[in-house]
Amino acid sequence: MSVAPTITKREDRRETILDVARECFLAEGFAATSMSTIAARLGGSKGTLYNYFKSKEELFAAMMQRTCAELQATLFDVGPEAGDTEAKLAHFARGFLNHLMTPEAIAIQRVVVSESERFPELGRVFYESGPKIVLGRIGAYLEELMAAGRLRRTDPIVAAQHFKDLAISGVYWPHMWGVAAAPTPAQFDQQVTRAVDTFLRAYAP
Numbered sequence: 001m002s003v004a005p006t007i008t009k010r011e012d013r014r015e016t017i018l019d020v021a022r023e024c025f026l027a028e029g030f031a032a033t034s035m036s037t038i039a040a041r042l043g044g045s046k047g048t049l050y051n052y053f054k055s056k057e058e059l060f061a062a063m064m065q066r067t068c069a070e071l072q073a074t075l076f077d078v079g080p081e082a083g084d085t086e087a088k089l090a091h092f093a094r095g096f097l098n099h100l101m102t103p104e105a106i107a108i109q110r111v112v113v114s115e116s117e118r119f120p121e122l123g124r125v126f127y128e129s130g131p132k133i134v135l136g137r138i139g140a141y142l143e144e145l146m147a148a149g150r151l152r153r154t155d156p157i158v159a160a161q162h163f164k165d166l167a168i169s170g171v172y173w174p175h176m177w178g179v180a181a182a183p184t185p186a187q188f189d190q191q192v193t194r195a196v197d198t199f200l201r202a203y204a205p
Contacts, residue, residue, distance in 0.1 A: 014052055017042060018066055021059050026107040030060065030115045030122055057121060064129035067108065071099045071134060085150055086196055092138060093167035093192045100172055101182055109176065135160045151203045159203060166195040 020041045024033040035056055039046040053059040075095040099105055108126075116123040135157060142163070143156035151159070171191055174180035183191060 017049065017052055017059070018063050022063050022104075025060065025063065025111060026104070030056075030111055030119060035059075057125060060122065061125045061129050064108075064126055067105075068130040068133055071095065071130075072137065074099065075134065076137060085145060086200065088141070089163070089196045089199065090192050092141075092163070093195045094188075096164055096167045097171070097183075097188060097191065100168060101175060106176060135164065138163065149205055151200075152205045154203070162202070163195070163199050166199050167192070169195070 017038070021033075021038050024038050024041060028037070033056065035049055035053075036046050038059070039049045042049065053062060075092055100109075112122055112126045139156040139160040142151060142159045145151040146153045146156065171180075171183055171187075175182055
């Protein structure tokens with residue numbers, strides 16, 4: 001028997017578990033979701049589920065890591081040439097908005113915010129599996145621009161945080177709170193242009 005089909009089957013099963021877990025977490029919240037609930041949805045035993053993930057926290061972290069990987073693929077695997085700073089930053093800003101404004105990303109954020117007080121570890125898992133990784137990679141790119149003299153020298157991670165906040169400013173949180181609809185394509189373009197322009201002006205060398 002070939003090893004490859006066995007590995008593929010296990011990877012496929014893992015992806016199915018993550019899909020079902022995401023549905024449970026987003027529909028019922030972190031606290032109300034148990035490993036038994038997920039196992040029942042999968043149609044298997046809880047013991048089988050524990051063969052893949054040792055705890056609910058580990059399962060949530062894996063779900064977040066996959067979500068983060070999807071965002072990173074959008075942000076970093078394609079886009080303008082490295083030399084075109086303005087276009088590259090616009091690509092990043094658009095990627096942030098495209099991802100963070102999706103119903104799934106909004107729902108994950110709401111789960112983390114609503115349950116972090118009871119489960120402080122949840123916030124740490126969310127941050128380290130998602131935002132910390134993305135901000136680190138954006139910061140590394142900004143550090144390259146600083147070294148090349150295209151941006152003024154400062155803490156690149158702080159600059160990455162400022163850039164991300166500018167990209168979502170005035171759009172993300174009103175939508176999260178349910179007081180504003182998602183931006184139209186024209187508003188989306190204006191948001192990206194303003195964010196990049198403001199950032200470049202603030203960090204001009």
